[in-house]
Amino acid sequence: MNAFDLERLIKGLGETQSELASAGLVRTNDLIKYSPDDDFFYLEPDLGLELSFSAESGKFVELHVVLSSVLPNIAAYTGELPRPFGTPLSRERLQVLLGDALLYTGPITLPKPIGATGGTEVFQERGIYGDDIYIYVSYRRDMAISKLTFCLDKPTV
Numbered sequence: 359m360n361a362f363d364l365e366r367l368i369k370g371l372g373e374t375q376s377e378l379a380s381a382g383l384v385r386t387n388d389l390i391k392y393s394p395d396d397d398f399f400y401l402e403p404d405l406g407l408e409l410s411f412s413a414e415s416g417k418f419v420e421l422h423v424v425l426s427s428v429l430p431n432i433a434a435y436t437g438e439l440p441r442p443f444g445t446p447l448s449r450e451r452l453q454v455l456l457g458d459a460l461l462y463t464g465p466i467t468l469p470k471p472i473g474a475t476g477g478t479e480v481f482q483e484r485g486i487y488g489d490d491i492y493i494y495v496s497y498r499r500d501m502a503i504s505k506l507t508f509c510l511d512k513p514t515v
Contacts, residue, residue, distance in 0.1 A: 428504050
């Protein structure tokens, strides 16, 4: 997957798997559920990328991009990021691109194997992808970005 495809996926939030497959972005029938009572189906089109689909509506609701894995069994995405993100991507660069965060949760310690984190922030993207796209950013303890999640609904942190 490349930056252009990631940009198309972000713009495709709210579409169904069939619509994304028709556009050549994903395969059909590869959805998985992690548990029987999960509210989402998931699709992993590339290492470090995960798409979440609502089990109720079938709509594509979240795109997770792992930039630096905090778990040994989760691979990081090594491809290009879509504009305007580019690399290297840092908290400071995100603030220049997206402005002040809507929400911020400071450092917390999660159960092992994750341990200490640098917290999370939520930004609202205004421009390229539309005002209804929110970007949830997870930080490692050293404040390097570990994951970007693009979604339609403002997540809670």
